[in-house]
Amino acid sequence: MNQNITLQTLTAAAFAPFGDVLEASGEPDKIINAGMCGRYHDRAKLDFINGRASINLFNATPRSLPYSFNLIERHPDGSQAFVPMSEHPFIVIVAPNEGAIPGEPQAFVTKPGQAINFHRGTWHGVLTPLQEPGLFAVVDRVGPSSNLEEYIYSNQYVVQSHI
Numbered sequence: 001m002n003q004n005i006t007l008q009t010l011t012a013a014a015f016a017p018f019g020d021v022l023e024a025s026g027e028p029d030k031i032i033n034a035g036m037c038g039r040y041h042d043r044a045k046l047d048f049i050n051g052r053a054s055i056n057l058f059n060a061t062p063r064s065l066p067y068s069f070n071l072i073e074r075h076p077d078g079s080q081a082f083v084p085m086s087e088h089p090f091i092v093i094v095a096p097n098e099g100a101i102p103g104e105p106q107a108f109v110t111k112p113g114q115a116i117n118f119h120r121g122t123w124h125g126v127l128t129p130l131q132e133p134g135l136f137a138v139v140d141r142v143g144p145s146s147n148l149e150e151y152i153y154s155n156q157y158v159v160q161s162h163i
Contacts, residue, residue, distance in 0.1 A: 002068070002156045010092060010108040010116070018094040018122045020044045022081065022115035044117035044139075048078040051143020058082075060127040060134035067091065067128065067159040072102050073150045074123045078141025081117035082127065084110070085135040091159060092116055093125025102151050107159045123151065 008014060012021040020043060028038025046053060072095055084090060089110045095102035102123035109130075110116070117139070118124050127136060141147055 002158045005093075005105060005107045005157050005159050007065075007091065007107050007109045007159060007161060010110050010114055015092075015094075015108060015116065017096065018124070019079070019119045020081075020117040022083065022117060023113050044079070044081055045119065046079050046081070046117070046139065047120040048141045048143070049076075049120070050145065051078060051141040051147070054140050054142040056138045056140055057085075058127055058134075058136045058138050060129050060136065062129045062131050062134050063091070064130070065159060065161050068156050069093065069125055069159070070153040070156050071150060072105065072123050072125055072153070073148060074102075074121055075118070075141065075147045076121050076149060077143060077145055077147040079117055079120045079139075080124075080141070081115065081139040083115040083137040083139070084129070085137060086133055087112040088129060088131045088133075090130060090134075091125070091128040093128065093159070094118070095123040097121065097123060102153075105153075105157055
């Protein structure tokens with residue numbers, strides 16, 4: 001059985017329960033580099049247990065809408081930030097934690113200039129670019145534990161289209 005999900009526009013307020021939206025919006029916190037650069041300071045709450053931050057590069061295969069999925073995952077020992085290395089939108093799927101399993105998923109679509117940081121332990125879908133290149137810088141935790149839990153829904157969810 002399929003359950004439909006409508007894409008929502010990614011905003012900081014709507015995404016707050018799941019993580020941080022990283023974008024240079026509003027006035028910069030500080031002007032640096034002899035007045036030639038605005039600094040938007042401390043935009044992500046990086047959170048790691050028993051490990052350290054690492055920057056990885058991911059190159060994901062683009063998907064198209066409608067997009068079907070039943071796999072979701074989380075990282076209990078560290079937050080995870082996805083910074084696209086292109087201006088193309090990508091889908092961000094998240095779900096609330098409901099007693100150690102994910103609840104009803106939601107889907108967001110980014111706009112140019114947005115990146116995201118999942119809070120530690122947030123259930124989320126896999127990296128889902130909508131066009132090539134699917135290249136992302138990923139700030140992730142490296143440590144002795146695997147830091148990955150996967151969950152497979154009994155139903156397929158289908159992300160339909162933009163709002």
